[in-house]
Amino acid sequence: MPLTQDDVREIIRILDASTFDELVLETEGLKLSLRRNGVTSPSTDDAVAEPRPSAEAASSAAVVASSAAVAEPLAGTAITAPLLGVFYRAPKPGAPPFVEVGQQVTPDTVVGILEVMKLMNQVTAGVTGTIVECVAQDGALVEFGQLLMRLEPEA
Amino acid sequence: MTAIMRLFIANRGEIAVRIIGTCRGLGIETVLACSTVDRDMLPARLADRAICIGPGPSSDSYLRAGTIVQAALGTGCDAIHPGYGFLSENPVLPRLAREHGIVFVGPTAEQIEAVGDKLAARRHAEAAGVPVLPGAAVRDIAGVARLAAEIGFPVLVKAAGGGGGRGMSRADHAGDLAAMVSLAIAEASAAFGDPRVYLERFVTSGRHVEVQIIGDGDVVLQLGDRDCSVQRRYQKLIEEAPAPDLPDAMRTAMLSAAVRFARALAYRGVGTVEFLVDVDRDAFYFLEMNARIQVEHPVTEAVTGLDLVALQLAVASGEKLTMIQDGLAMSGHAIECRLNAEDVRQDFRPAPGRLSRVEFGTVEGIRIDTFIEPGTMIPPYYDSLLAKVIAHGATRGEAIGRLRSALSATAIEGVPTNLAFHLAVLSEPDFIRGGVDTGFLARLMARAPAGP
Numbered sequence: 059m060p061l062t063q064d065d066v067r068e069i070i071r072i073l074d075a076s077t078f079d080e081l082v083l084e085t086e087g088l089k090l091s092l093r094r095n096g097v098t099s100p101s102t103d104d105a106v107a108e109p110r111p112s113a114e115a116a117s118s119a120a121v122v123a124s125s126a127a128v129a130e131p132l133a134g135t136a137i138t139a140p141l142l143g144v145f146y147r148a149p150k151p152g153a154p155p156f157v158e159v160g161q162q163v164t165p166d167t168v169v170g171i172l173e174v175m176k177l178m179n180q181v182t183a184g185v186t187g188t189i190v191e192c193v194a195q196d197g198a199l200v201e202f203g204q205l206l207m208r209l210e211p212e213a
Numbered sequence: 214m215t216a217i218m219r220l221f222i223a224n225r226g227e228i229a230v231r232i233i234g235t236c237r238g239l240g241i242e243t244v245l246a247c248s249t250v251d252r253d254m255l256p257a258r259l260a261d262r263a264i265c266i267g268p269g270p271s272s273d274s275y276l277r278a279g280t281i282v283q284a285a286l287g288t289g290c291d292a293i294h295p296g297y298g299f300l301s302e303n304p305v306l307p308r309l310a311r312e313h314g315i316v317f318v319g320p321t322a323e324q325i326e327a328v329g330d331k332l333a334a335r336r337h338a339e340a341a342g343v344p345v346l347p348g349a350a351v352r353d354i355a356g357v358a359r360l361a362a363e364i365g366f367p368v369l370v371k372a373a374g375g376g377g378g379r380g381m382s383r384a385d386h387a388g389d390l391a392a393m394v395s396l397a398i399a400e401a402s403a404a405f406g407d408p409r410v411y412l413e414r415f416v417t418s419g420r421h422v423e424v425q426i427i428g429d430g431d432v433v434l435q436l437g438d439r440d441c442s443v444q445r446r447y448q449k450l451i452e453e454a455p456a457p458d459l460p461d462a463m464r465t466a467m468l469s470a471a472v473r474f475a476r477a478l479a480y481r482g483v484g485t486v487e488f489l490v491d492v493d494r495d496a497f498y499f500l501e502m503n504a505r506i507q508v509e510h511p512v513t514e515a516v517t518g519l520d521l522v523a524l525q526l527a528v529a530s531g532e533k534l535t536m537i538q539d540g541l542a543m544s545g546h547a548i549e550c551r552l553n554a555e556d557v558r559q560d561f562r563p564a565p566g567r568l569s570r571v572e573f574g575t576v577e578g579i580r581i582d583t584f585i586e587p588g589t590m591i592p593p594y595y596d597s598l599l600a601k602v603i604a605h606g607a608t609r610g611e612a613i614g615r616l617r618s619a620l621s622a623t624a625i626e627g628v629p630t631n632l633a634f635h636l637a638v639l640s641e642p643d644f645i646r647g648g649v650d651t652g653f654l655a656r657l658m659a660r661a662p663a664g665p
Contacts, residue, residue, distance in 0.1 A: 141267060141280065142264070142265065142280050142283065142284055143280075143283060144283070144287060173283075174279050174280055174283050175279035175280075175282060175283055199264075199283075199284070199287030199288065201264050201266070202248075202249065202265045202267045202274075203249060
């Protein structure tokens with residue numbers, strides 16, 4: 059059962075209005091884990107959506123990360139926007155992108171830039187691993203916390 | 214003229230809901246800036262689109278002019294409404310917006326600067342023939358004693374960059390003046406990045422009365438006065454329109470002084486000219502001008518029947534005012550209570566937290582401006598305003614009665630609020646009589662320290 063962005067919003071609203079602090083929803087190929095802000099950090103296992111092979115599951119995860127910051131970012135697997143800005147995958151138009159799918163990165167590897175009023179801010183990978191998906195479009199306005207790329211952390 | 218098709222709202226809470234409401238009526242699309250902690254709140258759901266601009270602390274979100282303009286550009290907005298607070302009176306935002314061809318819903322950057330600097334505003338007032346309190350800028354510490362003696366004690370030491378009650382201290386005699394001025398200069402440098410301070414006569418019994426004006430850059434009209442004397446440490450709690458029990462001659466003079474002041478600036482937008490009424494001397498003095506929509510604007514809307522946000526959007530897009538001063542009719546009396554998440558027993562300390570129950574009574578003549586619902590989390594980063602309850606009646610007595618009925622039928626649970634405190638104030642004989650001064654609430658608190 060694929061979840062739409064609206065479904066996720068609705069789930070978050072229900073959780074938010076409830077007295078519960080945490081919600082874990084598992085369907086085929088997707089594990090959605092939501093937690094209120096301020097609730098003490100649970101074990102890493104809970105915070106991270108299960109690695110999933112299907113493309114459908116991956117896109118559902120993207121919906122979660124970009125639709126609401128209440129949803130726990132997929133720790134270790136997501137590179138999210140550190141600020142609102144226009145996202146560029148390459149240093150200048152026509153230039154090769156900073157990173158491609160399949161590329162190995164280290165925490166300091168620059169994966170893109172965010173422009174805020176002509177000010178270019180570098181986005182780094184943050185962890186060591188392999189880029190598995192580039193989610194945000196080149197030249198698109200991205201919100202604070204929006205999913206930019208997914209990577210497979212090094213075991 | 215630039216018709217506004219899509220408006221970017223750089224604010225949150227009840228004023229965001231208020232602005233969206235007017236835009237819906239005008240067929241203007243809305244994009245709301247929100248921080249991570251605000252993104253599931255009512256305003257974000259009401260807006261056509263909500264865009265996350267940063268984390269909770271406002272210095273990383275609502276106070277970032279560059280991020281606001283970038284977000285407005287990226288979402289195809291042609292105008293930015295700053296609401297009140299945050300960037301609403303920061304000239305950086307209108308400048309940046311102008312550079313990028315976006316309309317700023319407010320006055321020009323130059324007009325904001327002209328009234329934002331308290332010393333400059335004083336000079337503008339004097340030039341426009343608007344009475345100002347006896348006072349003068351402090352040029353050197355050695356001269357303050359003579360300056361204060363000329364003005365007469367007690368005096369207020371005020372920061373030129375302050376406002377809204379911030380950056381003020383009172384000296385009762387010459388003995389502690391020099392030390393107080395030195396401290397004020399140090400504090401003003403730290404708080405406002407501006408070391409200039411000035412002395413002003415302290416009015417022992419004063420009322421805070423302000424005039425709502427609107428200008429289109431050419432014509433300036435006054436939309437009546439408001440009394441905001443029910444304050445605690447310069448924070449307004451109850452506001453009403455018109456100001457009760459004000460001598461006719463003073464009201465007329467004050468309204469025209471406000472218009473003169475704004476006209477001298479060729480003011481465009483809504484604004485409020487604040488005055489201090491010296492009850493003992495039967496005189497009024499210019500305090501400051503606020504170059505934005507005010508929290509208490511609904512009481513003016515109630516008695517004039519106007520939509521001030523719609524007027525803001527109209528003059529911002531270059532339209533000229535079509536109404537005339539003599540065509541404005543005031544009807545009845547309106548009073549507003551600010552319901553805040555604060556603990557009256559803990560010295561009115563802000564009390565963030567999650568609301569478990571939110572119910573507003575339905576009473577005739579009542580308007581509720583709010584953003585809260587059951588389950589809403591009141592974050593610790595912003596002001597504690599939960600809702601404004603505005604009562605309109607044919608008479609002041611009727612408005613008070615309706616307000617009391619509405620508050621009695623209101624229940625907000627989950628965090629402490631000042632609801633019961635408001636009900637107690639509305640039952641005070643002095644308040645019911647009307648025309649209290651700004652010391653009223655402090656005297657009430659002194660009588661019953663834990664709250665009436």
